[in-house]
Amino acid sequence: MFVEAVMTTPVISIRPSTSVAEAARLMLAHRISGLPVVEGDGTLVGIVSEGDFLRRSELGTERKRSWWLEFLVSPGKVADEYVHAHGRKVEEVMTNGAVTISKGATLDEVVEMMSRRSIKRLPVVDNGKIVGIVARSDLLRPMARALSPGDTQATDDEQIRAAIQAELSGQSWGGGGLIRVHVDKGAVELTGTIFDERERRAAHVAAENVAGVKSVSDQLAWVEPMSGVVVLPEEISPKEISKAR
Known part of the structure; x- marks a missing residue:
């Protein structure tokens, strides 16, 4: 523009x-x-x-x-x-x-x-x-x-999954294929591994910006880079997220 x-x-x-x-x-x-x-x-x-x-x-x-x-x-x-x-x-x-x-x-x-x-x-x-x-x-x-909801054409699950995966693949923080995407009737589930807590929010934003997405569920596991400890989403506290930043 x-x-x-x-x-x-x-x-x-x-x-x-x-x-x-x-x-x-x-x-x-x-x-x-x-x-x-x-x-x-x-x-x-x-x-x-x-x-x-x-x-x-x-x-x-x-x-x-x-x-x-x-x-x-x-x-x-x-x-x-x-x-x-x-x-x-x-x-x-x-x-x-x-x-x-x-x-x-x-x-x-x-x-x-x-x-x-x-x-x-x-x-x-x-x-x-x-x-x-x-x-x-x-x-x-x-x-x-651009952010206002409009008359968007219906998108099937495979098109949604492919669009999210393409967006993630184009980003340096996108996990290099470690973030997996599953879509069922517009409901997106993110699984896989991240090494920085900020990547979790970025992946969520990337998914919700794709046309046809109705909800986003985050099941990403965070691997702490220094110790190698794996932390599942429900185990992460706000304090740990703050420290990761």
């Missing part, structure tokens, strides 16, 4: 000359945590977010340092912090050169960039002009649709 399918458009944006007060009012009115800053021709020049308003003189939260730390900081940096704490226009407090993504990017690329840069939203651009914005919340909608 591409970002163009989930992005929010049209975009609520502001000009560099917009007042900080107006930017704050827009964020509150629309319940958003950031605003793209654009020139009159639609060119993106920055972004202003709640984080840019944390160190403000009006709140009494401007940065304070002890005298010896203040001595080590350059006058230019202190001056820049003063502008952020007292500036009245968006261009004085915004983050310049916002991280952007193209409208043809995939959702995987969006998530990768958000994770790498630790950001919550990405302006979507086309030829340098902003055409939308994608936030973490925008990714929830396609996920929710």
Whole structure:
């Protein structure tokens, strides 16, 4: 899926000359945590977010340092912090050169960039002009649709078993064939051996995500790697599971 399918458009944006007060009012009115800053021709020049308003003189939260730390900081940096704490226009407090993504990017690329840069939203651009914005919340909608129960075609037991086995075989934690799958009228039973308690939950999730599965019964035996002791499912306590993690 591409970002163009989930992005929010049209975009609520502001000009560099917009007042900080107006930017704050827009964020509150629309319940958003950031605003793209654009020139009159639609060119993106920055972004202003709640984080840019944390160190403000009006709140009494401007940065304070002890005298010896203040001595080590350059006058230019202190001056820049003063502008952020007292500036009245968006261009004085915004983050310049916002991280952007193209409208043809995939959702995987969006998530990768958000994770790498630790950001919550990405302006979507086309030829340098902003055409939308994608936030973490925008990714929830396609996920929710995919997880919603729909009209799925009936699947027989052998197809279910084969699908689960294929999923397990494709995972590094899948046991290399040590996890066996039995299906009876949509009821799945997992048997065999695991060497890490976390593999138990992963196998359960892999099974319940296959269409046609009605229930999953876990009969996997855990082999403790250090001692070789075999622990059956009913013998495992929550404390042992915690230790395994």
